[in-house]
Amino acid sequence: MIDGVHVSPRRVIEDPRGDVLHMLKCTDEVFTQFGEVYFSKLHPGRKKAWRRHRAATSQLAVPVGVVHFVLVDDRATSPTRGVRADVTIGETSYA
Template identity: 45%
Template sequence: MISDVLLTKLARVKVPGGDVLHAMKCCDPGYMGFGEAYFSLIKQGVVKGWKRHQKMTLNLVVPVGAVRFVMYDDRPLSPTCGQFQQLNLSPDNYGRLTIPPMVWLGFEGLGGSESLVMNLADMMHDPEEVDRLALADIDFNWSGSL
């Protein structure tokens, strides 16, 4: 695991007519406050990335479809500097991925025609605090398997 990245297993409550999928409580690990919640759609086979937030903590949940998340740590003082971490989230592997500021993130749609990613961020989106790189700028083999 990359230093300061958390994976928290979440409850999926079976109920007739459709399950309830928990996302976050204010007492959960990774909760750093509330700024905004938003959804991203990603089509199967599409890769989005690379981006990192300078200040924002991400809390990512995949209630629909399946998504592979890849994180890269280039923080000079981090014990995991230079390392990658990847994992898949879906309703069958249901959890919340907490990514601290300054960790690079890319993600790939795996399941169905579209997957849904929810971010429960600790601050409102600010385009001035986001860094972006092209996929080729970080040496990662996206065609490799998890």
């Protein structure tokens, strides 16, 4: 895995009326603060790329469907420089 990337299983409370999916709590080890929350909708079968960030902290969740993330460490001083991480999260593997 890429240095600094954490994939944490999230709790799903199943209920016949509709499930509750935890995303982030202030007691989570990876939580520091946040500046905004937004949602991105992807159309089935389409690819959507985020632009390159020199430094960023993102908390991602996929409560509906499945998304495959491809992460590449291009940081010059990183111990995992050049490493590619493929992470799939969503309804079948909620993280």
